[in-house]
Amino acid sequence: MSGWDELLGRLTNRLSVDPELRLDVAAELRAHLEDSAGEFRRAGQNEAEAADSAAAALGDEAELAEQLWQANRARIRLRGVFRWTARAALIPAAIVVIGAVMFGLAVGPESGVDRLQGGNWDLPVLWTDHLSEQQRFILWGDPEAKTLQEAAKSIADRWPENPIYYGNYVTTLSIQSDLYRDGKPDPDRLDEVLAIFDQGERIDPDNAYYNFRKAAWLVGTAATVTDDPSRSYEWKTSEGEARQKSYYRIDVHDPAKLQRGLEEFRRGLGKPEHTTRSIEMLELRLAILPEPTRYNDHVRRLELEIPFLFESFWKQKELARALSAHAVALAEKGQADQAVALIDSVGVLATKMGARGRSLIELLVAQGIRVTGLTHAERVHRELERPADAAKAHGAFIEEVAFHNDLRNRGGFDKGELVHGGLMSSIFAPG
Numbered sequence: 001m002s003g004w005d006e007l008l009g010r011l012t013n014r015l016s017v018d019p020e021l022r023l024d025v026a027a028e029l030r031a032h033l034e035d036s037a038g039e040f041r042r043a044g045q046n047e048a049e050a051a052d053s054a055a056a057a058l059g060d061e062a063e064l065a066e067q068l069w070q071a072n073r074a075r076i077r078l079r080g081v082f083r084w085t086a087r088a089a090l091i092p093a094a095i096v097v098i099g100a101v102m103f104g105l106a107v108g109p110e111s112g113v114d115r116l117q118g119g120n121w122d123l124p125v126l127w128t129d130h131l132s133e134q135q136r137f138i139l140w141g142d143p144e145a146k147t148l149q150e151a152a153k154s155i156a157d158r159w160p161e162n163p164i165y166y167g168n169y170v171t172t173l174s175i176q177s178d179l180y181r182d183g184k185p186d187p188d189r190l191d192e193v194l195a196i197f198d199q200g201e202r203i204d205p206d207n208a209y210y211n212f213r214k215a216a217w218l219v220g221t222a223a224t225v226t227d228d229p230s231r232s233y234e235w236k237t238s239e240g241e242a243r244q245k246s247y248y249r250i251d252v253h254d255p256a257k258l259q260r261g262l263e264e265f266r267r268g269l270g271k272p273e274h275t276t277r278s279i280e281m282l283e284l285r286l287a288i289l290p291e292p293t294r295y296n297d298h299v300r301r302l303e304l305e306i307p308f309l310f311e312s313f314w315k316q317k318e319l320a321r322a323l324s325a326h327a328v329a330l331a332e333k334g335q336a337d338q339a340v341a342l343i344d345s346v347g348v349l350a351t352k353m354g355a356r357g358r359s360l361i362e363l364l365v366a367q368g369i370r371v372t373g374l375t376h377a378e379r380v381h382r383e384l385e386r387p388a389d390a391a392k393a394h395g396a397f398i399e400e401v402a403f404h405n406d407l408r409n410r411g412g413f414d415k416g417e418l419v420h421g422g423l424m425s426s427i428f429a430p431g
Contacts, residue, residue, distance in 0.1 A: 004033055007055055011065045025068060033058075038244075041229060135288045148172050163204035164284065167277025170200050170213070174315060185220040193217055208352060209276055211268030216319040218261030222254040225322045233375050235397075238405040247379055248372075250325035258326075262342075265323070269345055274352040276313075313365040316353065320346050320369040324376035331383035343380045346373035371400055 008026045015022040033054045040050035058064055131139070137158065141151030152169040159165050173179060173196065179189050194214055201210040228249035236242055252258050268274075323346050330339035350373060354366035374397040381390035 004030060004051065004055065007058075007061070010061065011068060014065065015068065029058075038229075130290075131288065139285055139288060148175070161203060163200075163207070164277045164280045166200055166203050167207075167209070167275070168281040170196060170210070171276045171278045184224075185217045187221040190217060190221055204273075204277075206271050206273050207277075208268035208271040208274045211264050211271065212274070212316055212319060212349070215261045215265035215268065216315045218257055218264060219319060219322045222257035222261060223250050223252040223322060223326075225250050225318070225325050228325075231379070233378070235401055236405070238409050245375075247328065247376060248321045248325035250322055250329055252326075262323075262326075265319070265345070269348055269352075313353070313361060316349065317365055317368055317372070320349055320372050323349075324372050328376055328379050328383065331380040334384075336384050339380050339384065343373060343377045346376070349373075367400070367404060371397060374400060 008029055011029065012022045012026050015025055033051075036054035036057055037050040040053040041047070045053060138155060142154035145151035145154050149169070149172045152165075152172040156162070156165045156169040173193070179186055179193060181187075185193070194217065197210045197214045197217075201207070201214075204210065225248050227246035229246055231247045232244045233247065234242055234244055323342055327339045327343035327346070330342065347370060350366045350370035353362050353369065357363045357366060374393050377393035378390045378397065381387075381393060
């Protein structure tokens with residue numbers, strides 16, 4: 001879909017002043033394109049023809065780009081207000097990382113750390129004058145660091161046995177684009193990345209996060225996961241509209257590496273913790289800073305909270321898709337015990353993320369993983385001719401979606417009045 005990437009880049013170019021909003025709008029457009037392409041495929045077109053037809057159906061490119069800009073100018077202003085007010089409204093028991101969590105997000109090319117180090121601000125950093133050299137290092141890393149990853153690594157290198165600092169470094173790798181090729185783990189970097197995760201496991205041995213990250217890389221380089229257009233299930237949106245979604249299909253091109261990934265995943269299932277340590281890192285950093293007294297202080301503190309958690313947890317969601325698709329493939333081959341054990345383990349992954357999650361992002365991704373597991377569990381049991389188990393999985397799926405839709409519908413807020421809605425309304429806003 002590289003053609004879509006270029007198209008979406010052109011259509012949303014004027015929204016680049018707000019990178020997160022730009023990603024939101026691009027995600028919405030991509031979802032529309034995927035739905036449209038699906039219609040063209042069902043009409044008999046092949047994959048490439050359907051993609052081109054979906055793009056053409058959007059209409060005049062310049063006109064649409066202008067409409068998107070005009071429609072979202074107000075949202076840019078509102079999101080600025082949300083960023084300023086959200087800091088005071090953080091939920092004490094489970095800190096919410098601010099961002100476009102409902103649609104996925106990535107940190108822009110100039111991160112908060114980079115911007116603070118580069119001094120791209122109108123006012124000096126007056127409120128950090130009293131900090132010690134060590135405190136400044138914990139906040140921003142080595143002054144010579146040029147990227148978010150370099151800054152995080154410098155902190156981990158200075159305190160090499162600290163699991164919080166190392167976990168924070170590993171999380172930043174999720175947004176290091178040169179580790180990925182066409183959105184997938186680069187197989188040429190596999191050994192390098194696995195060594196980094198191995199070191200994390202040594203420092204933080206009870207934390208399943210590193211096992212799951214290793215599993216995601218191994219499985220991601222061993223197989224390709226795509227939609228299976230021949231099989232789909234129905235779900236209902238929060239507006240009650242019925243939609244069809246394809247199951248996932250896995251094509252394995254390195255069985256040995258896939259088995260290594262499955263073994264690493266199983267190792268993680270038995271561990272008591274699952275955490276990136278990023279929320280703990282955020283708490284450490286915020287504890288260093290004095291209470292803000294000016295608007296600019298609030299903004300600077302929020303820059304330390306720029307979230308890359310979603311990108312990190314999204315890798316777990318991709319792993320869940322691959323495991324679910326593999327469970328279906330095992331069921332189709334009649335390998336009942338292996339198929340059921342694997343699809344059940346996807347539910348364990350969701351539970352590990354959700355039960356100990358400290359941010360709303362974790363809970364949302366865990367919910368997505370649970371839904372993926374439940375829908376594919378129904379498919380697994382149908383392949384194995386176990387109607388009672390299939391019905392049980394289907395019922396749990398319907399209940400899960402209904403609960404989530406109820407949260408989205410509760411209160412019936414108006415998007416135009418979100419400025420009065422506070423943090424939770426902004427987070428659950430559909431766009």
